[in-house]
Amino acid sequence: MKKYLVILFVAMIMGFGFSYARASPNLVQNGSFERVASDGFAYEWKKSSWGTLESSFSYPVSGRTGNAVQVSIGELDPFADDHGALIETKYLLSVRPGEKYTYTDYIIGNGTSVYLDIRYTLANGSFLYRGLTSTTTSGVWKKTTVPITVPAGAVAMSVYRVANSAGTFTIDDVLLTAQPLPAPPVGKGFVTFSFDDGRSESSVIPLLKNLGIKGTFFLNPTPLIEQWEPGIVFTLAEVKTLVAHGHEIGNHTLTHSSLIGLAPDELDRQVVGSKEMLESMTGRSVLTFAYPFGDFDLASYALVAANHIGARGVWDSELNTKTSDRYNLFSFNPVQSTPVSQILSLIDQAANSGSWLILSFHQIGPSSLGMYSYQESDLSTVISYAKQKAQIITIRDGLSRYIN
Numbered sequence: 001m002k003k004y005l006v007i008l009f010v011a012m013i014m015g016f017g018f019s020y021a022r023a024s025p026n027l028v029q030n031g032s033f034e035r036v037a038s039d040g041f042a043y044e045w046k047k048s049s050w051g052t053l054e055s056s057f058s059y060p061v062s063g064r065t066g067n068a069v070q071v072s073i074g075e076l077d078p079f080a081d082d083h084g085a086l087i088e089t090k091y092l093l094s095v096r097p098g099e100k101y102t103y104t105d106y107i108i109g110n111g112t113s114v115y116l117d118i119r120y121t122l123a124n125g126s127f128l129y130r131g132l133t134s135t136t137t138s139g140v141w142k143k144t145t146v147p148i149t150v151p152a153g154a155v156a157m158s159v160y161r162v163a164n165s166a167g168t169f170t171i172d173d174v175l176l177t178a179q180p181l182p183a184p185p186v187g188k189g190f191v192t193f194s195f196d197d198g199r200s201e202s203s204v205i206p207l208l209k210n211l212g213i214k215g216t217f218f219l220n221p222t223p224l225i226e227q228w229e230p231g232i233v234f235t236l237a238e239v240k241t242l243v244a245h246g247h248e249i250g251n252h253t254l255t256h257s258s259l260i261g262l263a264p265d266e267l268d269r270q271v272v273g274s275k276e277m278l279e280s281m282t283g284r285s286v287l288t289f290a291y292p293f294g295d296f297d298l299a300s301y302a303l304v305a306a307n308h309i310g311a312r313g314v315w316d317s318e319l320n321t322k323t324s325d326r327y328n329l330f331s332f333n334p335v336q337s338t339p340v341s342q343i344l345s346l347i348d349q350a351a352n353s354g355s356w357l358i359l360s361f362h363q364i365g366p367s368s369l370g371m372y373s374y375q376e377s378d379l380s381t382v383i384s385y386a387k388q389k390a391q392i393i394t395i396r397d398g399l400s401r402y403i404n
């Protein structure tokens with residue numbers, strides 16, 4: 001009963017009607033500014049200013065709910081390149097053209113005007129700026145809600161607030177949600193191709209490109225950065241290519257450690273430290289997690305939940321539905337001995353029930369790689385079949401647009 005009350009409450013504060021009681025996760029991390037980073041500013045947020053004007057940021061200040069950020073600027077010099085002071089998320093959100101999002105925030109101030117702008121990163125690395133709206137602040141909290149549709153060519157975005165006239169404003173409760181996936185047509189479902197550990201997976205990059213699908217790669221930053229197995233683990237350049245190709249990078253702990261029974265400091269390093277390292281490697285928000293070996297206990301489940309919008313576990317032969325536990329998604333792990341027909345039959349099951357099948361692969365290549373490897377030609381057969389029977393989605397897509 002308590003869960004329904006919470007959902008109802010979330011639906012009310014999000015401004016939806018009672019008939020639309022759906023809790024989409026916030027794609028902005030620490031959107032309510034409660035959490036303090038080690039540098040003393042708001043965790044996962046960044047402050048900056050353009051031009052020569054005087055600006056200052058205060059954090060934490062008392063907000064609409066708990067902590068908030070306050071931004072003050074002096075007079076803008078019309079002859080200088082003064083554009084104001086910015087508050088934005090530390091990392092970019094990966095996006096795809098045509099995706100729809102809803103952005104909401106609350107600001108209060110002393111009359112200063114504050115722009116809400118968006119900066120898209122295009123595939124060729126250039127930027128596209130769009131003004132969404134402008135808010136003239138007053139002494140009461142003003143709620144802003146704007147729809148966003150990602151334009152052609154965009155691969156990432158950052159939504160930010162920028163003070164544009166002398167004064168002070170305070171921002172709180174930033175929420176960015178993705179539009180739910182439409183129900184699949186009869187006879188179709190959702191399938192995800194995920195790849196773990198970043199070992200012997202280089203051949204997947206051109207394969208996915210040729211087949212035109214986006215996958216999710218759960219990576220361990222330490223072996224990657226330190227190149228523990230040169231020629232086997234992804235290079236940093238390959239990780240950048242994955243991001244540029246629109247694939248999702250997910251967190252799989254620093255060193256592929258089981259999370260059961262870890263001391264709090266080590267657990268924090270493996271879950272939060274790993275996520276932050278992947279974010280600084282890729283420049284993108286890392287929102288999803290996969291438990292190494294599918295292992296977790298109460299403490300690790302709670303820490304993963306506090307830092308991600310969802311997590312993948314292992315539970316062979318089970319399909320995910322809208323009511324699956326978003327912090328322990330089912331997945332099927334094909335290995336060398338798994339017949340292609342068994343995977344195609346699982347895809348059929350997802351298609352017949354309109355549900356979500358997550359496939360988790362480990363190494364792609366010849367059988368000499370070992371029992372956890374999977375043949376490239378078989379993977380190609382499975383992807384081609386899935387494209388006919390299902391919509392191919394990433395883990396983040398499923399978590400932000402399918403799971404309730």
Ligand SMILES: [Zn+2]
Binds near residue numbers: 196292293
């Ligand atoms: Zn793994």
